[in-house]
Amino acid sequence: MSVAVIQRCHKCQVCNKKINTIRVITGTCRCKQIFCSKHILDHNCTFDYKEDYKMNNKLVKLTREKIETLY
Ligand SMILES: [Zn+2]
Numbered sequence: 178m179s180v181a182v183i184q185r186c187h188k189c190q191v192c193n194k195k196i197n198t199i200r201v202i203t204g205t206c207r208c209k210q211i212f213c214s215k216h217i218l219d220h221n222c223t224f225d226y227k228e229d230y231k232m233n234n235k236l237v238k239l240t241r242e243k244i245e246t247l248y
C-alpha cells in the first residue's frame with residue numbers, strides 16, 4: 178500500500194509542476210504541502226514558524242536547565 182503512495186504523482190501546489198519522488202522529500206514544506214524548488218521558498222505558507230521558533234527556544238532552555246541540574 179505504501180508503494181502506491183510513493184509512486185503517486187506529486188505536483189507543486191503553486192505552479193502544478195510535476196515533482197519527482199526524490200524531490201518530494203526536499204520539496205515538502207513544514208506546512209505539509211509539496212512545492213517545486215522555486216515555490217518551496219515562495220508560497221503562502223500556513224506553518225507558524227514563529228511559534229515553532231519559540232518552541233525550539235523553550236526546548237533548548239529546558240535541556241540546558243536539565244544539564245545544569247545534573248552537574
Ligand atoms: Zn512551483
Ligand SMILES: [Zn+2]
Nearest residue numbers: 206208222223
Ligand atoms: Zn509552507
